[in-house]
Amino acid sequence: xxxxxxxxxxxxxxxxxxxxxxLILVGGLALAVTFVALALVLNTAIYTENLATRGSDxxxxxxxxxxxxxxxxxxxxxxxxxxxxxxxxxxTLASNLTTAVDDWSTIAGQHAAFSGxxxxxxxxxxxNGTRIEQTNRSREFTNASKxxxxxxxxxxxxxxxxxxxxxxxxxxxxxxxxxxNVTVTxxxxxxxxxxxxxAVFIDNGTITECSTTGSSxxxxxxxxxxxGTECSAMRFAEGIxxxxxxxxxxxNNAEGTYTLIVDNSSLAPSPTGDYxxxxxxxxxxxxxxxxxxxxxxxxxxxxxxxxxTVAPGEPDE
Amino acid sequence: MLLLASIVFALQVxxxxxxxxxxxxxxxENQQAGVARGLLASxxxxxxxxxxxxxxNDSRGAFHGTSARGYYANGGPSNTTxxxxxxxxxxxxxxxxxxxxxxxxxxxxxxxxxxxxxGEPSDNAVGVRQMVTLYDNDTLYEPGGIKGNTTVSEASxxxxxxxxxxxxxxxxxxxxxxxxxx
Numbered sequence: 001x002x003x004x005x006x007x008x009x010x011x012x013x014x015x016x017x018x019x020x021x022x023l024i025l026v027g028g029l030a031l032a033v034t035f036v037a038l039a040l041v042l043n044t045a046i047y048t049e050n051l052a053t054r055g056s057d058x059x060x061x062x063x064x065x066x067x068x069x070x071x072x073x074x075x076x077x078x079x080x081x082x083x084x085x086x087x088x089x090x091x092t093l094a095s096n097l098t099t100a101v102d103d104w105s106t107i108a109g110q111h112a113a114f115s116g117x118x119x120x121x122x123x124x125x126x127x128n129g130t131r132i133e134q135t136n137r138s139r140e141f142t143n144a145s146k147x148x149x150x151x152x153x154x155x156x157x158x159x160x161x162x163x164x165x166x167x168x169x170x171x172x173x174x175x176x177x178x179x180x181n182v183t184v185t186x187x188x189x190x191x192x193x194x195x196x197x198x199a200v201f202i203d204n205g206t207i208t209e210c211s212t213t214g215s216s217x218x219x220x221x222x223x224x225x226x227x228g229t230e231c232s233a234m235r236f237a238e239g240i241x242x243x244x245x246x247x248x249x250x251x252n253n254a255e256g257t258y259t260l261i262v263d264n265s266s267l268a269p270s271p272t273g274d275y276x277x278x279x280x281x282x283x284x285x286x287x288x289x290x291x292x293x294x295x296x297x298x299x300x301x302x303x304x305x306x307x308x309t310v311a312p313g314e315p316d317e
Numbered sequence: 318m319l320l321l322a323s324i325v326f327a328l329q330v331x332x333x334x335x336x337x338x339x340x341x342x343x344x345x346e347n348q349q350a351g352v353a354r355g356l357l358a359s360x361x362x363x364x365x366x367x368x369x370x371x372x373x374n375d376s377r378g379a380f381h382g383t384s385a386r387g388y389y390a391n392g393g394p395s396n397t398t399x400x401x402x403x404x405x406x407x408x409x410x411x412x413x414x415x416x417x418x419x420x421x422x423x424x425x426x427x428x429x430x431x432x433x434x435x436g437e438p439s440d441n442a443v444g445v446r447q448m449v450t451l452y453d454n455d456t457l458y459e460p461g462g463i464k465g466n467t468t469v470s471e472a473s474x475x476x477x478x479x480x481x482x483x484x485x486x487x488x489x490x491x492x493x494x495x496x497x498x499x
Contacts, residue, residue: 066448073361103486104489106481107481107489110425111419111489114419
């Protein structure tokens with residue numbers, strides 16, 4: 001009988017050539033599919049990690065904070081022209097500041113709307129104060145009637161900002177106890193600095209010197225700078241508790257201009273006898289010391305509101 | 318042999334990922350946005366952004382030293398600190414920059430004043446914005462970066478008008494810096 005149970009070319013117990021070919025084909029296909037699947041998994045992992053390490057500002061909070069910072073800068077810059085031009089009374093100052101803030105809010109709000117944000121700035125509170133200034137460059141640092149060389153500028157002060165002076169070398173002493181002196185005292189502790197021809201001496205526990213060169217000295221007391229360079233010892237009213245008073249001593253030994261803004265709001269309406277009331281220096285005018293603004297930013301993913309105090313030129317704590 | 322061929326095939330597959338250093342990488346976009354934001358913040362901090370915005374030639378009606386088109390085409394505003402910062406940070410590293418200044422008019426429309434234009438931004442450009450407030454007593458700047466004598470309210474040819482006449486605020490501008498790889 002012919003054996004028809006087995007295909008041609010095979011023997012018992014061995015895989016045929018055709019079977020071997022099919023095995024190689026299927027094996028190769030399986031391996032390829034495995035490697036493609038592996039590559040797919042690898043790519044997914046890489047993409048997920050890439051996505052995870054991108055920026056995390058999903059809700060747009062950074063833009064809201066940038067808007068708030070721009071509001072603080074923008075409104076801070078508007079306070080000085082208002083203090084100079086509309087200082088008849090605290091009410092006039094307040095209404096002018098409110099108008100300025102409303103205008104800023106309208107314009108900036110329209111810009112923000114182009115980026116899909118609804119933003120608004122309003123005045124929450126105003127701290128009134130007094131601006132004390134001497135603009136006559138060739139006048140000594142005495143009081144208005146020139147009869148006192150040691151006099152108190154202002155009492156009952158909690159905060160001071162924008163305290164700057166420009167002193168020319170003419171009347172300055174070279175050294176010693178008669179030098180022009182600015183003292184800040186709360187009744188028990190004192191902080192002071194002297195201005196002499198070559199240097200500024202500051203007492204904050206120890207006496208530190210910041211040198212001044214040239215024919216005049218620009219001293220920015222609240223910013224801690226002498227002639228444009230940093231004077232790290234000049235930290236205004238360091239260690240003095242509030243309320244404090246500011247005094248000038250030996251005012252006849254200095255000549256130049258100065259300006260400061262304090263949060264004592266009762267000096268301007270009724271200045272002491274040490275100030276000129278009808279033009280001339282030194283004078284005490286109504287001023288805005290600081291304002292608190294409320295900034296709100298609303299987007300489709302975020303509602304942000306913040307109160308910020310605007311007091312340009314305040315000493316950093 | 319088959320194993321080796323499969324491994325070579327698989328290596329080819331994994332080479333195609335979003336991490337290649339092409340100009341379309343999202344990471345590069347984020348990095349450039351960060352640098353641009355830092356540049357604008359530094360310009361605000363060292364008081365060089367406002368002089369750049371006010372570097373205006375009032376009689377000509379364009380920025381100082383620009384071409385007839387009214388914008389700078391091969392660098393930042395010449396002779397200004399902001400221009401030098403732009404050039405050092407972007408142009409010298411092969412990154413193109415567009416600087417636009419947006420302002421509002423009294424008719425509530427938003428207009429654009431081109432300051433720097435290196436061309437049309439690519440599809441992978443990023444834009445960063447910064448607000449600058451102008452006041453009535455800000456003065457225009459002369460060539461060389463010196464403060465001039467004309468205030469913005471006196472200048473007749475300045476691009477932005479005083480849209481808040483009852484307050485010391487003159488206008489609020491938005492400076493936009495667009496960067497992309499050349």
